Each structure stands twice: as C-alpha cells, then as structure tokens.
Amino acid sequence: MRAGLIARPLLLIAIPFALSSCGLAPTRPVPAAPAVSSAPTSAPTSDAAITHLLSRITFGPRPGDLERVRSIGGPAYLEQQLHPARIDYAPAAEVVGALPTLSLSIAELLQQYPRPDPALLDRARAGEMSQQEPATMTPPERRPARIVSELAAAKLARAVMSDRQLQEVMVDFWFNHFNVSADKGVVRWYVTAYERDAIRPHALATFRDLVRATAAHPAMLWYLDNWASTRADFVIPQGPNQGRTAGLNENYARELMELHTLGVDGGYTQGDVREVARAFTGWTIDRPREQGRFTFRPAMHDIGPKTVLGHRLPAGGGQADGERVIDILTRHPSTARFIATKLTRRFVADDPPPALVARVAAVYQRTDGDIRAMLRTILTAPEFYAASARRAKIKKPFEFVASSVRALGGTVDTRGAEALARAVGTIGERLYQAEPPTGYPDRAEPWINPGALLARLNFALHLSGNRLDGVRVDPVALVRGADRTRPDDVLDHLLGTVLLGQATAGTRAVLAAQLEDARVVRKTADDRGPADTDVGLLTALVLGSPEFQRR
Amino acid sequence: MRSEILTRRVFVKGGACALLATTAAPMLLVRTARAAEGRRRVLVAVFQRGAVDGLAMIPPYGDPAHASARPAIAIQPPRRGDTERALDLDGFFALHPALAPLMPLWTDRALAVVHACGSPDVSRSHFDAQDYMESGTPGVKTTPDGWLARALGTLPDAGSPLRAVALGAALPRSLRGDRGAIAMQSVRDFDVRAATSAAAPRGFEALYEQGVRDLLHGTGRDTFHAVKAVRTAGAAGLAPAHGAQYPRTRFGEAMRQIGQLIRADVGLEIAFTDVGGWDTHVGQGNERGQLAVRLQDFATTLAAFARDLGDRMADVVVLTMSEFGRTIGENGNRGTDHGHATAMLVMGGSVRGGRVYGRWPGLRVDQRFEGRDLAVTTDFRSLFIEVARRHLRVAPAASIFPGWTPRAPLDLFA
Numbered sequence A: 001m002r003a004g005l006i007a008r009p010l011l012l013i014a015i016p017f018a019l020s021s022c023g024l025a026p027t028r029p030v031p032a033a034p035a036v037s038s039a040p041t042s043a044p045t046s047d048a049a050i051t052h053l054l055s056r057i058t059f060g061p062r063p064g065d066l067e068r069v070r071s072i073g074g075p076a077y078l079e080q081q082l083h084p085a086r087i088d089y090a091p092a093a094e095v096v097g098a099l100p101t102l103s104l105s106i107a108e109l110l111q112q113y114p115r116p117d118p119a120l121l122d123r124a125r126a127g128e129m130s131q132q133e134p135a136t137m138t139p140p141e142r143r144p145a146r147i148v149s150e151l152a153a154a155k156l157a158r159a160v161m162s163d164r165q166l167q168e169v170m171v172d173f174w175f176n177h178f179n180v181s182a183d184k185g186v187v188r189w190y191v192t193a194y195e196r197d198a199i200r201p202h203a204l205a206t207f208r209d210l211v212r213a214t215a216a217h218p219a220m221l222w223y224l225d226n227w228a229s230t231r232a233d234f235v236i237p238q239g240p241n242q243g244r245t246a247g248l249n250e251n252y253a254r255e256l257m258e259l260h261t262l263g264v265d266g267g268y269t270q271g272d273v274r275e276v277a278r279a280f281t282g283w284t285i286d287r288p289r290e291q292g293r294f295t296f297r298p299a300m301h302d303i304g305p306k307t308v309l310g311h312r313l314p315a316g317g318g319q320a321d322g323e324r325v326i327d328i329l330t331r332h333p334s335t336a337r338f339i340a341t342k343l344t345r346r347f348v349a350d351d352p353p354p355a356l357v358a359r360v361a362a363v364y365q366r367t368d369g370d371i372r373a374m375l376r377t378i379l380t381a382p383e384f385y386a387a388s389a390r391r392a393k394i395k396k397p398f399e400f401v402a403s404s405v406r407a408l409g410g411t412v413d414t415r416g417a418e419a420l421a422r423a424v425g426t427i428g429e430r431l432y433q434a435e436p437p438t439g440y441p442d443r444a445e446p447w448i449n450p451g452a453l454l455a456r457l458n459f460a461l462h463l464s465g466n467r468l469d470g471v472r473v474d475p476v477a478l479v480r481g482a483d484r485t486r487p488d489d490v491l492d493h494l495l496g497t498v499l500l501g502q503a504t505a506g507t508r509a510v511l512a513a514q515l516e517d518a519r520v521v522r523k524t525a526d527d528r529g530p531a532d533t534d535v536g537l538l539t540a541l542v543l544g545s546p547e548f549q550r551r
Numbered sequence B: 001m002r003s004e005i006l007t008r009r010v011f012v013k014g015g016a017c018a019l020l021a022t023t024a025a026p027m028l029l030v031r032t033a034r035a036a037e038g039r040r041r042v043l044v045a046v047f048q049r050g051a052v053d054g055l056a057m058i059p060p061y062g063d064p065a066h067a068s069a070r071p072a073i074a075i076q077p078p079r080r081g082d083t084e085r086a087l088d089l090d091g092f093f094a095l096h097p098a099l100a101p102l103m104p105l106w107t108d109r110a111l112a113v114v115h116a117c118g119s120p121d122v123s124r125s126h127f128d129a130q131d132y133m134e135s136g137t138p139g140v141k142t143t144p145d146g147w148l149a150r151a152l153g154t155l156p157d158a159g160s161p162l163r164a165v166a167l168g169a170a171l172p173r174s175l176r177g178d179r180g181a182i183a184m185q186s187v188r189d190f191d192v193r194a195a196t197s198a199a200a201p202r203g204f205e206a207l208y209e210q211g212v213r214d215l216l217h218g219t220g221r222d223t224f225h226a227v228k229a230v231r232t233a234g235a236a237g238l239a240p241a242h243g244a245q246y247p248r249t250r251f252g253e254a255m256r257q258i259g260q261l262i263r264a265d266v267g268l269e270i271a272f273t274d275v276g277g278w279d280t281h282v283g284q285g286n287e288r289g290q291l292a293v294r295l296q297d298f299a300t301t302l303a304a305f306a307r308d309l310g311d312r313m314a315d316v317v318v319l320t321m322s323e324f325g326r327t328i329g330e331n332g333n334r335g336t337d338h339g340h341a342t343a344m345l346v347m348g349g350s351v352r353g354g355r356v357y358g359r360w361p362g363l364r365v366d367q368r369f370e371g372r373d374l375a376v377t378t379d380f381r382s383l384f385i386e387v388a389r390r391h392l393r394v395a396p397a398a399s400i401f402p403g404w405t406p407r408a409p410l411d412l413f414a
Helices: A002-011 A015-021 A047-057 A065-072 A074-082 A090-097 A106-112 A118-125 A145-161 A165-177 A187-202 A207-215 A218-223 A251-260 A270-279 A320-330 A333-347 A354-367 A371-379 A397-407 A414-426 A450-464 A487-498 A505-514 A535-543 B002-036 B097-107 B126-135 B147-154 B199-209 B215-233 B250-263 B290-315 B380-391
Strands: A283-286 A293-296 A306-308 A311-313 A521-523 A530-533 B042-048 B111-118 B164-167 B182-184 B270-275 B316-321 B342-348
Touching: A047 A065, A047 A074, A047 A165, A047 A371, A065 A074, A074 A165, A074 A371, A090 A145, A106 A187, A145 A165, A145 A187, A145 A397, A145 A414, A165 A187, A165 A333, A165 A371, A187 A207, A187 A218, A207 A251, A207 A320, A218 A283, A218 A293, A251 A270, A251 A320, A270 A306, A270 A320, A306 A320, A311 A320, A333 A354, A333 A371, A354 A371, A397 A414, A397 A450, A414 A450, A450 A535, A450 B182, A450 B199, A450 B215, A487 A505, A487 A530, A487 A535, A505 A535, A505 B199, A535 B199, B042 B126, B042 B147, B042 B250, B042 B290, B042 B380, B097 B111, B097 B290, B097 B342, B111 B380, B147 B164, B147 B270, B164 B250, B182 B215, B199 B215, B250 B270, B250 B290, B270 B290, B290 B316, B290 B342, B316 B380, B342 B380
Parallel strands: B042 B270, B042 B316, B164 B182, B164 B270
Antiparallel strands: A283 A293, A306 A311, A521 A530, B111 B342, B316 B342
C-alpha cells in the first residue's frame, strides 16, 4: 500500500515540465496516464520546480531542504507530506509539549484558567477600578489570555520546526475556512480543543468529516450562536432566563452554506437559511462555562418536517436532521466547486486557473471530498508548475514570519514562539482572533500596504539581528564557506541559501550596491579593502526584498 | 400615514431649531468662515463592520410598531430628565442612551442622521454586502476599485503621499485601486526602526525603487515617501487638543491618530477606519448590555474626535456606514439576525445637522422588506455621492458610482 502510494505519482512524471520550465521547449502534450486518470499531471524534477513545491506545501524551505528533496525525489516527498503520521515531528513536539494548555480539555481550561471574578468585573464597570484591573488579580500564568498565547506559540513552533509541513499548512487553511474567533465570549476556552480535535485530525482526510466535526464543536456552536437556537416556541426551563420563550437563530445556518460549503452564489435562498437553522436546533453546549461539551437537546429541537435545497427532511428526525443537512450540503456540486476554488487559490494563484478548479471539483465529487486526492491533483497539475504560478502568491504575515525563521535555519523555544506569534499580529494577522466568519483573506491586496510592509521590514531587522527573545538564528552560518573579505561572495552565498537563487537581477544589483556602504562592509584599518561584511544587515535586506514576500 | 409622520417630525424639528438658534449660530459662523479659507477638506469614513442595528442606534420610538416588535430589546422611549432611556432627537426618533456623548453635536447641528439607508442589493451576507458598499457597485463583484479611491482620483492631486490613509491592518476595499492609499496600524510605528545601522532604511528603499510595476514595488515606493512625510510633519508627537480624551480602544486609537494626521497637515483628504462587534445575534441588550458597550465606545470616540479637532471640524466630515441593518423583530436569543436598512451618521463640515434625513418606511409587517426587515428608502450611494460632491467637492460629472444615476439630493449640506 505504502509503496503503491509513492510509486503512482512517479509513473505520472511528465517530462515536458522540466524542459519548459527552463524556457527550452514549448509544452508538449502530456502522455496519457493509463488506468488512473486522463487529467494532465506534472512532477517536480528541476531545482526550480522543487523550490516551487517547497514554497507552497511548506512554510518555506530551510537550508538543506532542496538537497534533501532532490535526493528522494519531488513526488516521493509530496507523498510523504500527504501522510504526516509517517514523519517524525520531534523538535516541534518538544516546544509544544512545554506549553501546558495545549493538551488540556475544555473543562480543565475553564477550571484552571478562570475568568476574573464577576464581582470584580461589576466593580470595573461601575468605575471603581480600571477595566484592566480585574484581570491583573489573577497571576499571569493562570490568566485566560495564556490559552490563546500558547496556542499561537504552538502554531509558530510547528510551522518553523515540524517536518509535517503540509499538515500544518492544511491546519492553518481549514481553521481559517471554518474560522472561529477567540475574542468572542467563551470561545477563548474552546479554541485550543477546536483546532486539536475538530480541525487537525481531519486536515488531510475527508471534507465531510471537517464539516461534521466543526458543526458539533462547542467553539463553532458558540461562535455562530447555534447553541442558543431553538424551536420557535421553546420555553427556557431553568437558569437566569427561565420562563422566557426562545427561538430560531440563523447565524450558523447562513454561514454554513455561504462560507463552509456552497459558497455565497451556491444556490440557496433565505428560505433555505431558515430551514437549515431549524434542522440544527438542539445542537448545543452542555454547561458552556463548566463543561463545554457538545450535546443534543431534543426539547430544543424543532421536530417538524423541513425542506432544504429541495430535499425533504421528514418530521421527527431529531439530531439526524443536522447530519442529513451536512450530507446534502457536502454532496452538492456547488460545494465541490467552492472548495476546489479555495484550495486552488491557496496553492496556485489568487485567481485560480478555471480548468484546474474544474478538475479538482471533479475529484471532489468522484472521491466524496477526499482532501488528499484534491491536493494531489493540484500539486501535480501543469498549472501548478506553470511559470505564471511561480512566486505568484504573496505570503500572508504568518507565512512570512515562519518562512523567515526557516530560511535562516532558526529554532525557537516557547518564548521565541510567542514572540513570533506577536510579530505575526503586528504585521496584521492576529492569530485565532479574526473576528469575521470569513477568516483572513487569501489574496495579495489586503496584505500588501505600507504599514504592513514596514512591519515586515522591521521584523526582518529584528530577526536577523537576533533581537527576538527565544528565537535563535545564525546568519553567519548561512554564508559558511564564503570569503568574508569578499562582499560579493558573501552576498551570493546569502542569495543562494535564503532565496535559493531566485533573486532578480535588479534585486541583486541593488544589494550589491549596498556593499559600497561602509556601514555594510567595514574596511580594513588602512582602508585598502573590505575587512568584514555585516551579514546580519545583508540578511535583513534579503528577507525584506520583494522576492522574499512571495512564495 | 407616512407623510403625517414626516410632517410632524419636520414640525418638531423646526421648533427645536428655533429654540437652539442662539447657541448654534456662532458655531455655524465659525464653520462657514473656516471652510471659506479653502483649506483642504477631509472625509473620515468609519465602517461599522458586522451590520449595526440602526433601530437600536436611532430608535424610531414614534413608530407604533416599535415596542411590540422587540419586547426584550427595544430601547425605552425618552422621558424628560431620564438618561437611562432613549434620548429624544425630534419627537419621533431618539438616540440610544449610550450615544449620549453625541448629543451636544446634535444640538449644535453638527450631526445628522440618515435613517432607513442601505443597499438595493438583497444580500444578507456580511462579506458580499461590505464588498458592494465599499466598491460602490451593489450586485457587481468584479469592480476592481473602491468608491473612495475613485473619488480621490477625481480630485486635484497636490502631490502629498498621504492623501488617503486607512488606520488598520489592511487597506480596505473602499480605498483599493492604485491611488496610492496608505494603510497603517500606528502612526508612531510607521517607520523603519534601524537600531543598529542607518544603512538598513536606505537599503530597503532602494530594493523597492526598482522600476518594476507591480503591487509590491508600487506599495514599497509609496511607503518610503509616506514615511518621510509623516516624520517631517511630526504627526506622531501631537497630543489630543482641547482636553479631548479618546477611549483606549482600537477605534479610539484609530480616530486619535487620524486626528494627528489632519492636525499635522500632511495633506490628508480621505481617512478610513473600521470598528467591529456589531453582529449581535445573541443577547444584544437594550439600554445596557453588549451593544450599548460598543455604542459607548463609538460615541465617546466620535465626540473626542470632534473636540480634538475643534474649529478644524469645519473642514472635516465624518461619515459612518454599515453593510446592512438587523431584523426588526428580535430573534429567539434576545438578539437580531441579518436585516436590510440601517442608520448612518454624518458629522462636521457644513452639514445641516440636528435632523434625521430620509423617508421613514415604517415597521408594520406590511411595510417591511420581505416581511421582516426595515426597508431601504435611501440608497447608500445617494448619501455617499452627496458627501463626495458637496463636502469633498468632487465634480458633478465625475463617475464615482458607475451605472447609477443619483436621484433627488438629500440636501445634507449648507
């Protein structure tokens, strides 16, 4: 089985790719791959192609990655990445293991990282103390804010140091697709479990499982308010709202169709929103501030018949109504197209090639939403390796920060990982705190603006200067073997390791011109020639270059 | 019925104006005099993301269907001397009590409300509706640029690299479109922090000066021009004037810094910022609660901004907007779901404030949009174009909203 999985793509290697990528030959028709699929495929064989693959399925190459992938072959590397359980994850596991909140259950987090005393909050509201004061009454290591800080630190530690790179890319992708924000109420205590239990296990599995896991997770139930949605005439039996009549809440139903499955133009109506909301009544949370567990409450459920996108749901379906809706939505061709579009946008280009999207959508429908199969289609497509797709994507802040540390061969401890997570926020991507259900955009324009660019440059200076607590980089090691008294040699080593030779002539010329500056290249005492090159500063310039903002 | 309500409102309004004429006149004179100097005019656009409940911001307590539509969350109608309830505006509409900091601006006729305002598009998707409002083309997703970028493009360019600035992490859709708009999270941090060597800023600048025409290089070039302009003007060092105290919230910080840029004369013409937290599906609250807390921040900030700018408000208009409103009826969770029309505010400049503009469609079920939501009687473009033309002095022939012809003006400005 294992050998087969690796071998199959090897059979599909298309020779034309390697040639056309060098500009030597026009693309020739790809030989049909017998018995598997008539879809065109391609595989990375040249260094440029492997670098491209690495830039898309990892958070950027580390020194030596290109050589490692070259030795086992691009297709084999891709298959490895599609099966992360086979990859050792030790260095990142150590950092994550040192973050206590990552392994706790929701109930444990609620108990061990309690909210400030409500009495204190009341006093703050009444102006008897500042808004910040109630939080400061708890020791820092027990404050709820720790939960998100540690989760974000774990995300950075994994992105920088785990070898299960594609898995981390997909966890980030799916979390964003099924976004929840830690800033909304009790989600702060749920978000760790949400990523760990609802997203991560299914990141490379089946799309339906992701929808099912997120639909029933307390984080989503709270974030999109489904926990409180009830049949129209439900009278609340106990608690502060005892005796009050509750009713339907449309929030989750709408976003489930608009953002999670069909897409906004996927063919649903306001009537469908109501019907889907009715189907999910009763999907709620058991004691949100003590247990935070999914539960189905039949008393809250609307038992009447429903019609969703033309499908009849007979009366009395109970919890199965929601399951049935998930089936209807995940089998819908609009969902196949929507998910194919988003995946292709992530891996290929902001405006994904329509022919490839169509092929990926077909794979979705044929495989019932098999994520690996869709990724394989994208990552072996000629469109993926096309010249127009190279460095076509702008790194979002998280990708920029992680790839910078990786490019310098850096390592982090827990403090360093937290410092990196803060830097990501400063550049504009506050991790786990995207407020809208759309999550963060996956297009260039929102991420490229003067404030964000300056934040990137400042991060590059801090990192290269080793001024981030707990992050260790050694720029000098990148130019090992170079003659430090020959600034040109130092620069070429740096461009080779950090940009893998992908600097444009213009950028190289600009950087070479900086070598004339006495602050970059120190002269010998008798001023006769270069004595030493400020490798840290040059490295910052390379990380701040236009090329490094792209993947 | 409708005209009766309208007449009564105008009548009550007229009375209020007459009463206030003595206090309001000097301020109006100051404003007019300032504007006449021909100083650069500034528009500050504030987007309330998440769809703010216009019926809570500006409760139409005079509508007979108001109280019954919202048993738990309707804002209690005004009662003289009671600041815990809605604050009367004109005998029909009122101000949410948390918006009390805006009341002096209303009585000074520096603040106007446009109610039942929104998009002709029926989408209840936050994302699509925001996109349509910011592109200025409801129903059209392919419009490449934003309405504020187009407005900027029609105005004479005096060469400042800071003509349009968004305070926030991303450049909003409203300002996209290659007009050199700048986004920044912080005026103070808008620089290269070269602790070790002054060679770094020069090197970065050179990297982006290459003659490549793409988003990244273009942005890089804009960046370094803007950095120098902000530094030269000393904007980051300006403390709020006139004792203004901004809340230490994201919105408060954003508006405080917009104030700095205006007062430092960096050549700002259009500023943008956004403020979230309006998607109140559960437990929205009434006079107090979740929404009231947001409104408090909103109003305190806007009032601080007006105070900070002082006379300068004669050249500055603040326009607030939100992608749609919320259901007239409350939902099962004492919240509201996605609706249609909402209320927008116009503050400063030569606005003829102290009035609620727009035809009131009514809250009765048969008066509602699709039987559930507040109907749109003022297309948001009617409001936006009027602000662009009358305040920013965009030429009447300029096409800011392609494919759309303005109807009768609201006549918001003196």
